[in-house]
Amino acid sequence: MTQPAVPGSATRGAVDLTGLSTAPAASASGAAPGGSDQVHVKVTDENFTEILNRTVRVPAVMVVVSSRLPESVVYLGEVVEVAKTMQGRLQVVSVDVDTNPGILRALQVQSVPVTVGLIQAQVVPMFAGVAPKDQVREILTQFLDLAVQQGVTGRIEVASAAPSDELPPLHQEAYDAIERGDLAAAAAAYDQALVQDPKDADALAGRATVALMQRTEGADLAAARAAAAERPDDVAAQTLVADLDLLGGHVEDAFGRLIDLVRRTSGDERTAARQHLTELFDLVGNQDERVKRGRTALMSALF
Template identity: 45%
Template sequence: MSMNPQNPAARAQPDDAVPASVRGAVDLGAAATVGGHAGTNSAAPQAGPDGSTPGDAGASYRRDVGDIQQFQEVAELSAQVPVVLVLTASYSPESTQFADQVSAEIDRFDGRLLLAVADIERLPEMAQALQVQSVPTVVAMIGGRPVPIAQSTVPVEQLAPVFTELLTLAEQNGVNGRVEPTTSAEPEPLPPLHQEAVDKLEAGDLDGAQAAYEQAIRENPGDNQAKLALAQVQLLKRVTTMDANAVRKAAADDPADVTAQLDVADLDVSGGHVEDAFRRLLDVVRRTAGEERETVRQRLVELFGVVGAEDPRVVSARSQLMRALF
């Protein structure tokens, strides 16, 4: 697989590839302004009460190109987002399967990339114009200009880094928009107790939502979604009763006040300042021992669940916690 930018960008994971920790959980960052403290929510994408999240399964950013006019349409869209064009042929099942793999990876970028798939048997003029030697062939378009990527199938794990590099190249050329999905699946119905909890949340009944999730866990101790959603509801209950200014002043005045440090960490996570919260509690872990240290450790683990186990900030903080403890 090759790209032609002269200064390949540093490879990073897509911003929106990280899934929400809990389907149907409340958006903590948008929940409330607590005690006069309103935070900008920059945390990992949280699911809304209807279960939808950025990058939900079922949302597709693929267009199948059947004629030259449709190709011209996606070429025009390359002025808005990079377009990845995969050329296939019906005589090559491998090429069509590869296009499906590329499609799944493109969808994870949540509209920052668009996939176009064209069958060269139906559009031989396109194959000729792009000098296609074999299928599948992958060509990107940025502002209408082609960027060769590959002339064969490639391992799936190589796709995300290449597409991230493509986005960097596009941004350097002023192409950094988003497109709407071509299709979007309806979310699957929530389990009854989960739906009851969501309904309670929408009505502002946090105690009722907590009770519903707790009942779901009693009925199914392996219900991890309910456990993580419960952690989010419990966090929301804690922060909605706080005077944020007073809490932050108490923590600043007495760094040894573990309760105040825990409260500020809760406020930071609810406001989207995840790294600040983790850094604060990791510092407390390092300078405490015994029961106090265990209390802080448990809160950190709980907040890991609120943010999402796959979030890179959680992965980093979990590693730091292990080093601090051992």
């Protein structure tokens, strides 16, 4: 169970977000990018200063996600749904770590999703992972109490809020299927999207992630870890744990496990471990710094 409002649970080390953007800062009463009436706005390395300064007047909760982990995006949607019931007392901002390395470095995120609060341009650590809606509501209510204590009581106008982050129909169908646990339907929706556009990068990434979820469906993490500890050179046992780690957002743990397996094995077993690791690299994306480091480590392990 995710624990609420535990300082340091979502990020590691000091959090300094003040130097992320060189763009002019907005005034405390200024509108958030995308319009002050939006319950949910996206944050980037470039516009973060503007959004951060807005929290002097209106508190915000930031959800850190990865577009390559659809379950993190589904969770973001649930947080937004809870926020919509709070009469505009807070705004939800989201950041995709795959495309915003500055925020990723500043937060020192270890896994996604991560949820943090923003009050008076300061970070309030909340929790890592997902939580049920009722627990999210409780945590956000406690966060708003803290905001009131600090005199941050502004509101956004939710009545005229425009829909944000609308997805193509088949992508939305896939996300909805993931949310209800129907992975076969999610895979079918992504497959149909790829028939329409074979170069749809989001559909390719989503389809690969659903395949990962299907491979790990029903797996018991504790049992998988125990089996991997007992059989350190068993490719099937090690790749299952690596898949579970990646699905949970522990990207570097997954890569490290398989790189170590490549070092210890030879022949067909080494080939299988290397190929599986390469598939995980492709899933995370070559632009990710962790993938770049992982490929370098893999070359070292091979030679």
